[in-house]
Amino acid sequence: MAKGTPGLDLEKAKNVAQTVVGDVASVVHGALCFIGDRVGLFKAMAGAGALTIDELATKSGLSARYVREWLGAMAAAHYVEYDAGADTYLLTPEYAAVLADEDSPFFIGSYFQMAQAAVSVAPKVAEAFRTGKGVTQAEYPQSFFEAAERNSRTRYQHKLLRKWIPAMPQVVESLQAGGLAADVGCGGGRAAIMIAQAYPKARVVGFDIHAESIERARRNAQAAGVGDRATFEVANGTGLPTHGFDFVSTFDVVHDSVDPVGLMSGIRHALKPDGTYLVQELNISNKVGENLKPMGKMVYSVSTLYCMTTSLAHGGAGIGAAMGEPKARELASAAGFSRFTRLPIKDDFAVLYELRP
Ligand SMILES: C[S@@+](CC[C@H](N)C(=O)[O-])C[C@H]1O[C@@H](n2cnc3c(N)ncnc32)[C@H](O)[C@@H]1O
Numbered sequence: 196m197a198k199g200t201p202g203l204d205l206e207k208a209k210n211v212a213q214t215v216v217g218d219v220a221s222v223v224h225g226a227l228c229f230i231g232d233r234v235g236l237f238k239a240m241a242g243a244g245a246l247t248i249d250e251l252a253t254k255s256g257l258s259a260r261y262v263r264e265w266l267g268a269m270a271a272a273h274y275v276e277y278d279a280g281a282d283t284y285l286l287t288p289e290y291a292a293v294l295a296d297e298d299s300p301f302f303i304g305s306y307f308q309m310a311q312a313a314v315s316v317a318p319k320v321a322e323a324f325r326t327g328k329g330v331t332q333a334e335y336p337q338s339f340f341e342a343a344e345r346n347s348r349t350r351y352q353h354k355l356l357r358k359w360i361p362a363m364p365q366v367v368e369s370l371q372a373g374g375l376a377a378d379v380g381c382g383g384g385r386a387a388i389m390i391a392q393a394y395p396k397a398r399v400v401g402f403d404i405h406a407e408s409i410e411r412a413r414r415n416a417q418a419a420g421v422g423d424r425a426t427f428e429v430a431n432g433t434g435l436p437t438h439g440f441d442f443v444s445t446f447d448v449v450h451d452s453v454d455p456v457g458l459m460s461g462i463r464h465a466l467k468p469d470g471t472y473l474v475q476e477l478n479i480s481n482k483v484g485e486n487l488k489p490m491g492k493m494v495y496s497v498s499t500l501y502c503m504t505t506s507l508a509h510g511g512a513g514i515g516a517a518m519g520e521p522k523a524r525e526l527a528s529a530a531g532f533s534r535f536t537r538l539p540i541k542d543d544f545a546v547l548y549e550l551r552p
Contacts, residue, residue, distance in 0.1 A: 220272075222314075227268045229307040232294070236265060237304060240275070240286035241295035247283055297345070300353040305345035312339035313500040320504055329508030332405055335501070340408050344383030347446060351386050354542065356393050359473065362538045363549055366442045366471050370394040374441035377402060379432040379462060380448030384412025384425065391416070391425035400437060402430040433457040435465040444473040449526065450518040451502045453511030459530035463552055472532070472550040474523065478542060481519025490543075491517070523548055 231237050239255040240246060248266060252259035266284045270277035274294070276285040292299040312335065319330045360366055370376060373396035378387045381401030391399045403409050412427040419425075430436055432445070433454055443462050452458045462472055479494050480486055486494070498516035507513040514522065520537065527535045527550050534551035 224268055224272050225307055225310055227265055228274075228294070228304075229311040231265060231269070232304045232307050236262070237286065237291070237295040240284070241291035242288075243286070245276075245278060245281065245283035245285040251284065297349065298352070300349070302349045303346070305342050305349075308338060309342035309346060309497075312336045312342060313497060316500060320500055323504055323507070327507070329504045329506065329511075329513070331508040332505050335505075337407060339501070340382065340405065340411075344385060344408075344411070347382065348385045350545070351389050351446075354545070355386055356389055358540055359475070359538070359547055360390075360393075362540060362547070363471055363473065365469075366473070369441040370397040373397060375439060376400070376442040376444070377435070377437070377440045377462075377465065378444050378446070379403075379435070379458070380445050380451070381412055381427065382408045384408075384415050384427055386444060386446055387412070387425045387427070388416050388419045388421055391421040392419065395424075397424065399425045401425065401427040402432060402435060403427070404429065404431050431458075431461075433461040435461055438465045440466050441470050442473070443470065444475070446475045447477065449474060449523070450476060450498075450514045450516050451506060453506050453509045455512050455514060455526050456529045459526055459532070459550075463531050463550075466552055468552055470552065474527075474548040474550060475545050476518055476523060476548070477516050478544055478546045479517045479519065481517055481522055483517075486517060520546065520548075 234255065234257060236251070236255055236257070239251060243254065246254070248263045249259055251266070252262045255262065266275065269275040270284060274286075274290055276287060277283075278285070286295070292301040294302075294304040296302055297304070316330055316335055319334055323329050360370070370390065371394060376387070376390055376397055376399045378384075378390070378399065378401045381387050381403050382405070384401045387399040387401040390397060401409070401412050403412070406429050409427045409429050413422070416422045416425040416427065428436065432448070432452070443466055445458075445462070449455050449458065459472075466472060477494055479490060483491075494516045503513045503515040524535055527548070532550040532552060536549045538547040538549055540547055
């Protein structure tokens with residue numbers, strides 16, 4: 196192969212190679228961001244102004260030699276601003292909001308933890324490409340589920356209570372009046388806990404098939420002081436052990452599930468006749484041609500590394516994360532819901548569907 200390869204445009208091939216180098220750089224740089232998140236470097240830099248290598252090493256209690264190499268990578272990626280004259284490094288307020296401040300609405304620093312855990316399973320996923328089977332949840336490191344909880348905690352804190360639930364007045368009314376709510380596929384329980392905190396008369400039950408997540412959710416609820424009103428059970432949404440809910444939610448669950456129609460149908464049976472089911476899914480089209488952008492690149496990759504693959508591990512539907520509204524409507528109708536409304540909420544990451552029996 197080379198110059199004479201038919202159809203090969205050498206200039207274009209050089210550009211492709213540059214793009215791929217940039218992508219590989221992002222992968223390994225992502226590992227350094229994972230480390231920065233884990234050992235507290237982003238947090239140490241946040242609000243600290245311009246720092247020398249030694250100042251950051253002292254502040255973070257870490258090896259100066261490692262800090263120097265890490266800062267080089269962060270500067271090259273423009274995550275920190277390097278002042279060559281002063282030999283200092285600055286994490287701007289904007290990067291601090293995205294990478295360091297877990298209470299900021301912009302915080303996505305935990306994505307690196309999720310990516311690292313997901314990538315660690317890639318050899319098993321490669322095997323699944325050959326067999327067409329999948330990788331079970333039990334084969335993923337706990338860190339993956341902890342990262343998912345960190346990701347969603349920020350989302351719930353800023354959106355669930357302030358925008359999503361208020362968009363459904365009948366839900367607000369029932370929760371204020373002491374209604375019964377369920378969060379199915381609750382993971383570490385952050386949504387259920389926040390609902391219990393915001394609505395002191397309401398009771399919330401979190402269900403999940405993943406026992407370790409339920410254990411963590413119980414501990415989180417105790418720590419938050421709502422362990423009596425936010426309780427958690429290992430259960431499959433296809434056959435919930437409790438019925439009579441005023442409000443049920445699933446956050447990023449339907450596209451992961453083994454039996455999505457069974458899950459939504461189980462939820463419909465568990466709802467009161469005038470109850471509400473809130474489905475949150477990813478803001479992404481089901482058409483590849485509409486997803487040719489960074490969000491598509493991330494969602495298809497995470498879907499392959501977890502969402503589709505854990506569903507296929509049990510012979511499931513394997514819908515994948517790029518589910519899109521038409522599929523959501525089809526599933527809701529098959530599960531027997533008569534009303535489907537897309538809530539008019541603008542969000543780069545999420546779409547919300549309000550379903551009524
Ligand atoms: C991507 S995680 C989302 C967790 C949580 N809702 C959040 O937003 O952080 C999907 C969760 O759904 C759970 N799950 C999937 N199918 C389920 C089912 N049929 N019944 C109950 N939980 C289910 C998984 O175990 C996992 O914890």
